Amino acid sequence: MFTRKFERRVYIAIGVFLFAVVLGGAFGAYVLWPSNLEAGYEPEQPLPYSHKVHAGTLQIDCLYCHVEAETGPSATVPSVTVCMNCHLEVQTKDAQGRLKPGIAILLSHWERKEPIVWNKVNDLADFAYFDHSRHMTAGLTCQECHGPVEKMEHVRREYGLKMSWCLDCHKQAPPAGSAAEARGDATRAPINCTACHR
Numbered sequence: 001m002f003t004r005k006f007e008r009r010v011y012i013a014i015g016v017f018l019f020a021v022v023l024g025g026a027f028g029a030y031v032l033w034p035s036n037l038e039a040g041y042e043p044e045q046p047l048p049y050s051h052k053v054h055a056g057t058l059q060i061d062c063l064y065c066h067v068e069a070e071t072g073p074s075a076t077v078p079s080v081t082v083c084m085n086c087h088l089e090v091q092t093k094d095a096q097g098r099l100k101p102g103i104a105i106l107l108s109h110w111e112r113k114e115p116i117v118w119n120k121v122n123d124l125a126d127f128a129y130f131d132h133s134r135h136m137t138a139g140l141t142c143q144e145c146h147g148p149v150e151k152m153e154h155v156r157r158e159y160g161l162k163m164s165w166c167l168d169c170h171k172q173a174p175p176a177g178s179a180a181e182a183r184g185d186a187t188r189a190p191i192n193c194t195a196c197h198r
Helices: 004-032 051-057 080-087 101-112 132-137 142-146 163-170 179-183
Strands: none
């Protein structure tokens, strides 16, 4: 009934479509897999770093290390140079007088001029747009999204990064004296799709 050439094109089109569906489904499952979005995610890091000591005991402000959180979309992780601002002087040792393992790794990176590649803890999917500076300008504290980091020995994801969690915050009434209240907005932040998905 149909020519062989036409049938071949139909089979190729069906094959391409099925391949795209399988590939898209696998990608979607990976991105939305619960362990990639759930609270409690705590990846191993290239060196032991204690937020409990730095942000808690020593009370180093988050913005000293995560400098671009106030001015840009990303909070940025500190470079080895930022760490060495203190650790050129402070090099803690164990009971036997040896450098603590984390300090030894840090100094090794410094000497080799090699950056530390940290594993992301709070990382949104690429299809969600998030701007740290907008949230900080709105008066949110780091702990509202990241939890009590100053009490964490190893940083973990405190809250799930699902859309419903973000919307629960956005849907709250505007805080007293905020720009949203002054504009007469009904919610703390926009809840339309294009606010986060562009």
